[in-house]
Amino acid sequence: MTGPGTVRPGGRTARTREAVREATLAELAEHGYQGLTVDNVAARSGVHKTTVYRRWGSAEGLVADALELAAAEPWPVPDTGSAEGDLRALARLVQSGFADAEQGPVAAAFVAAAVQNPGAAKALHTFFARRHEDAAAVVDRAVERGELPAGTDSAEVVRAAVAPLYYRLFITGERIDEAVADRAGSAAFAAARAGAFTR
Amino acid sequence: MTGPGTVRPGGRTARTREAVREATLAELAEHGYQGLTVDNVAARSGVHKTTVYRRWGSAEGLVADALELAAAEPWPVPDTGSAEGDLRALARLVQSGFADAEQGPVAAAFVAAAVQNPGAAKALHTFFARRHEDAAAVVDRAVERGELPAGTDSAEVVRAAVAPLYYRLFITGERIDEAVADRAGSAAFAAARAGAFTR
DNA sequence: CGGGCTTTGCAACAAAAGTTGCGTTAAGGT
DNA sequence: ACCTTAACGCAACTTTTGTTGCAAAGCCCG
Numbered sequence: 001m002t003g004p005g006t007v008r009p010g011g012r013t014a015r016t017r018e019a020v021r022e023a024t025l026a027e028l029a030e031h032g033y034q035g036l037t038v039d040n041v042a043a044r045s046g047v048h049k050t051t052v053y054r055r056w057g058s059a060e061g062l063v064a065d066a067l068e069l070a071a072a073e074p075w076p077v078p079d080t081g082s083a084e085g086d087l088r089a090l091a092r093l094v095q096s097g098f099a100d101a102e103q104g105p106v107a108a109a110f111v112a113a114a115v116q117n118p119g120a121a122k123a124l125h126t127f128f129a130r131r132h133e134d135a136a137a138v139v140d141r142a143v144e145r146g147e148l149p150a151g152t153d154s155a156e157v158v159r160a161a162v163a164p165l166y167y168r169l170f171i172t173g174e175r176i177d178e179a180v181a182d183r184a185g186s187a188a189f190a191a192a193r194a195g196a197f198t199r
Numbered sequence: 200m201t202g203p204g205t206v207r208p209g210g211r212t213a214r215t216r217e218a219v220r221e222a223t224l225a226e227l228a229e230h231g232y233q234g235l236t237v238d239n240v241a242a243r244s245g246v247h248k249t250t251v252y253r254r255w256g257s258a259e260g261l262v263a264d265a266l267e268l269a270a271a272e273p274w275p276v277p278d279t280g281s282a283e284g285d286l287r288a289l290a291r292l293v294q295s296g297f298a299d300a301e302q303g304p305v306a307a308a309f310v311a312a313a314v315q316n317p318g319a320a321k322a323l324h325t326f327f328a329r330r331h332e333d334a335a336a337v338v339d340r341a342v343e344r345g346e347l348p349a350g351t352d353s354a355e356v357v358r359a360a361v362a363p364l365y366y367r368l369f370i371t372g373e374r375i376d377e378a379v380a381d382r383a384g385s386a387a388f389a390a391a392r393a394g395a396f397t398r
Numbered sequence: 399c400g401g402g403c404t405t406t407g408c409a410a411c412a413a414a415a416g417t418t419g420c421g422t423t424a425a426g427g428t
Numbered sequence: 429a430c431c432t433t434a435a436c437g438c439a440a441c442t443t444t445t446g447t448t449g450c451a452a453a454g455c456c457c458g
Binding site for chain 2: 032033034111112114115116117121122124125128129132156159160162163164166167168170171172173174183186187188189190191193194195196197
């Protein structure tokens with residue numbers, strides 16, 4: 001839960017963990033998951049190669065740990081006043097995140113890691129489960145306001161709003177911009193309003 | 200275009216290419232992209248390691264070649280008579296493909312490869328571009344029948360129908376079944392009918 | 399059916415990735 | 429302040445991955 005090296009969480013141990021985590025994120029941003037090697041992370045962090053292998057095991061462990069860290073960070077759930085506005089904002093949040101020069105490459109690297117190694121996959125899945133829980137508020141509010149039909153499955157609406165973005169990014173390789181995000185958000189709203197996501 | 204070893208397409212060259220392609224698919228099915236090594240493919244195909252390195256370069260080249268081969272295969276575009284039926288069928292096609300014990304792992308491996316190496320990514324993107332072109336017929340027919348508004352962007356509808364499936368499979372790690380596919384297809388239809396995808 | 403040229407196999411090599419044993423360092427409790 | 433022991437650094441080693449030079453094999457053209 002709390003990551004590698006928990007028996008003795010004090011000074012030195014904590015410092016090396018921090019150094020390695022930081023180095024991992026930097027390497028991911030620069031070279032992606034494919035280019036993430038234990039040797040490079042060790043060199044960059046100033047921690048010895050052997051230590052990294054012993055505490056994290058491999059690149060997989062490094063990514064999972066970094067991802068767990070990222071999952072802890074809070075994020076702003078949109079509240080624009082209207083359901084369609086919120087869903088659009090949600091989609092834009094995803095779009096701008098990947099467009100960002102800093103977060104974008106790291107986020108993409110996380111997905112790349114998750115697609116092919118179980119440890120990172122599990123970490124990413126819990127990350128998204130949390131995000132969906134948070135985002136569900138958007139839909140619940142809309143139902144209360146009467147904008148969306150009662151019994152609407154909130155997670156399903158959220159998925160519909162963001163899925164096309166991930167689909168383009170990682171499957172078809174098409175670029176995404178604000179217009180794409182807006183369309184995805186509006187389409188999710190339209191489908192929900194039509195009752196496509198009621199249980 | 201036609202793959203490695205095109206200068207002398209005759210007997211032996213063709214045989215080794217076929218053997219390697221087959222071995223690549225088998226390895227992908229068994230161990231996924233992560234477990235795909237040139238050594239294993241060489242051993243399985245009976246072709247020498249050096250030859251594989253020379254003609255395909257790396258695991259990336261192997262996947263790209265196999266993917267190009269898979270892209271050539273035709274697939275049945277649904278024609279159920281109704282737009283919603285077609286979109287549901289489209290989503291089910293994706294769902295059943297990944298559920299299949301043979302195709303599923305290979306398809307997942309293709310995505311895993313594409314997410315992190317440019318060669319496989321390019322091959323996958325052209326693969327999907329072709330599929331989208333074919334699937335556009337579904338929407339075009341619906342517009343002609345008056346089921347969907349004129350000016351509906353066909354590719355956008357198709358994306359909406361299948362994106363949630365890929366999103367669950369590769370991002371959130373949620374299982375997909377027939378019900379999920381049906382909901383995705385119906386939601387895409389509802390959004391399109393509401394005019395969310397008109398230009 | 400023979401000679402030139404491509405492709406393959408082979409072995410030896412080079413580089414990168416991962417492991418192990420052991421001595422040293424420094425937390426954390428007393 | 430001191431002692432126990434987890435965690436680290438270091439060097440040597442093994443395994444895996446990728447490369448190179450050269451000779452043998454076989455396709456394709458005349």
